Amino acid sequence: MRTFVTEQERAGRQGDCRDRIVKALYLKAETIAHNVVSEKKGQGPDWEGKIDDFLTSRFWGFLTMVLLLGAIFWVTITGANYPSEAIAHFLCGLEGKLLSFLQLAGAPSWVRGILVLGTYRTLAWVIAVMLPPMAIFFPLFTFLEDLGYLPRVAFNLDYLFKKSGACGKQALTMCMGFGCNAAGVISCRIIDSPRERLIAVLTNNFVPCNGRFPLLIVLANLFFAGAAGGRAGSIIPVGVVVGLTVFGVLVTLFVSSLLTRTILKGVPSQFALELPPFRLPQPGRILINSLRNRTLFVLARAVVVAAPAGLIVWLMANVFVGEVTLLQAAAGFLDPFARGLGLDGFILMAFILGLPANEIVLPLLLMAYLSSGAMLELDSLPALKELLVSNGWTWLTALNVMLFSLLHFPCSTTLLTIFKETGSKKWLFISFLLPTLLAVAVIFMVTQGVRLLSLV
Numbered sequence: 001m002r003t004f005v006t007e008q009e010r011a012g013r014q015g016d017c018r019d020r021i022v023k024a025l026y027l028k029a030e031t032i033a034h035n036v037v038s039e040k041k042g043q044g045p046d047w048e049g050k051i052d053d054f055l056t057s058r059f060w061g062f063l064t065m066v067l068l069l070g071a072i073f074w075v076t077i078t079g080a081n082y083p084s085e086a087i088a089h090f091l092c093g094l095e096g097k098l099l100s101f102l103q104l105a106g107a108p109s110w111v112r113g114i115l116v117l118g119t120y121r122t123l124a125w126v127i128a129v130m131l132p133p134m135a136i137f138f139p140l141f142t143f144l145e146d147l148g149y150l151p152r153v154a155f156n157l158d159y160l161f162k163k164s165g166a167c168g169k170q171a172l173t174m175c176m177g178f179g180c181n182a183a184g185v186i187s188c189r190i191i192d193s194p195r196e197r198l199i200a201v202l203t204n205n206f207v208p209c210n211g212r213f214p215l216l217i218v219l220a221n222l223f224f225a226g227a228a229g230g231r232a233g234s235i236i237p238v239g240v241v242v243g244l245t246v247f248g249v250l251v252t253l254f255v256s257s258l259l260t261r262t263i264l265k266g267v268p269s270q271f272a273l274e275l276p277p278f279r280l281p282q283p284g285r286i287l288i289n290s291l292r293n294r295t296l297f298v299l300a301r302a303v304v305v306a307a308p309a310g311l312i313v314w315l316m317a318n319v320f321v322g323e324v325t326l327l328q329a330a331a332g333f334l335d336p337f338a339r340g341l342g343l344d345g346f347i348l349m350a351f352i353l354g355l356p357a358n359e360i361v362l363p364l365l366l367m368a369y370l371s372s373g374a375m376l377e378l379d380s381l382p383a384l385k386e387l388l389v390s391n392g393w394t395w396l397t398a399l400n401v402m403l404f405s406l407l408h409f410p411c412s413t414t415l416l417t418i419f420k421e422t423g424s425k426k427w428l429f430i431s432f433l434l435p436t437l438l439a440v441a442v443i444f445m446v447t448q449g450v451r452l453l454s455l456v
Contacts, residue, residue, distance in 0.1 A: 048278060052152070056275075061156045068149075069245060072140045074238040077221050080132035084218075088128035088384075095120060114314060118367070122310025123303055125363045130214040131299060137213060138290040141178070146281040146289075150175050155275060157249075164253045165260030167196035170203075174252060177204045181410055182417040184209075189421075195266045199259050201418055202431050205410045206252045208245060211358035212405050216241050218362065222385045223398035240402075248406050251438070299359075309353055309360050313367040327368060341440060342400040342447030344392065351404065356412050361405065396450050400443040407439035 054060050095116060102112045144150060153175060158168035169191045177184030184204040191197040208216060220237035260266060316327035324332070331345030338348040346368040354361035366384070369391050388398075409432045410418070419428045 051278070052275060055149070055152045056155050061152070065153055065156065066242060066246065068144065070238050070242045072137065072144075073217070073241045074235070075140065076133050076137045077217055077225075077237055077241070079136045080217070081221065083132035083135075084128055087131065088125070091124035091128055095124065110318070113318060114311060117370075118311050118314025119307050121370070122313070122360075122363045122367050123307060125366055126303055126360065127299065130359060131295070133214045133217045134210070134295040134299065135291065137217075138210070138295050139286055142286045142290040143281050146279065146286055148276050148278045151275055160253055161256065164257040165266070166199050166256040167191050167193060170196070170200040170256065173200045173204060174207055174249070177207045177209060179210060181205050181207075181209045181414040185414060185417045185421055193266070195260075195264050198422065198427065199256050199264055201421060202259065202427070202434065203252045203255050205414060205431070205435050206255065206407060207248045208406055209358065211411065214359070215362050215405055216244060216402050218384075219398045219402055222388070223393075223395045240399075244402055244406055251407065255434070255438070309356065309364055310367050313353065313364055317368065331368070340447075341404075341443050342396055342450075343404070343443070344397075346391070347397075347401060351408060354411075355409070358405070358411050396447065396455075400447060403443050403446065404439050407435055407442060409436045409439075 055064055098116050098120060099112055102116065107115075151172075154168070154171035157171035157174070161168050161170050170188075172190065173184050173187045176187040181204050184207075185201050188197050188200040188204070191200055217237075220240040224237045224240045313327065316330070317325050319326050321329055327346075327349070331349050333345070334348045335345030338345050347365060350361050350365035350368060353364050366387065369387055409415075415428060415432060418431045419425070422428065
């Protein structure tokens, strides 16, 4: 009697066979290592093994991850304040000199507006707001990577991803997404199962990348540090950024579980991870790799994209259709919907125009506010907060912007990468629609909950 086996069953059996082979190999290797490389009497304790036991334990491993993440954000937030203000003050001082020079050169007012108030002002704020946090955060993150700690993070998260019906290797691709979501999508190639690889691709955007961390750090520092003085003034924004990052990981697990129970059903495969030994970090390599390959790369991309984007925003703010500008008309059209979400039309416009790169959302928003009549000399971070508050921002607005930035649609580079990796317009559309709907739903519920409790 012939029996017919479906393709899914055949793939499952092949996966089970591969998992059994891998498990047998590791058990055999462990037995050989135990019999041959036994600890000699008189030798000191195996400190690396004890450290690994601590860092990968169910309780202390997760607590260490959160504390390390909090320490990195605390150093970044407290260390970036003064450099950001100094750079902003210096670049804003140059703005007046550039205007005077162009005026003496006989440049018409619209040329001065495009070059200085549009392009230069946007570039100045990209550099002032983004450079100091990145110059501190990326070397610290690279230090943990160079030390060999990130594979321990993947080991700790492996159990949670299996529980979500995804592959444990997704923990590694998620960690790559902290650097760049496009790179995280490409790294999903290490996942053998097409179903699990697709889940990892669709959910990689829920962890904040290089381009979103500066916005999260700046807004947390502006709106969540002032309510408490002393040490609490720096600890509270750290807690907010850490909480948002952990929330992004939880959303990744939730959406992975949702996908594996609906449109991408299946059984998770086994994941064998060999923890590499700890390495002594090389300070020179860390500085070069983090500053050149991460900080300057991200900043350069932001500058290249922000220049034309700032120009477009300035033109929209100065081209009139009837009695209103194009920017006011577009923001006014979006405003009723945005207000229901706890945002405003200008914020939503900044996210839409910031599709090419997440790094330019905040500079575009500043350009939109400044071009709408709220002229303010932005020479410090308090001045930035004053501008936002004068346009109706509260702590709830800042929280909603941070949540929307964390969860919203991927940047154009990541979307293009998703299309190349999947080869499907269907999954490209889902990768855009899924996080956008989730972001809208989350900030709507947060806004309505806070308003219901009359907290603002």
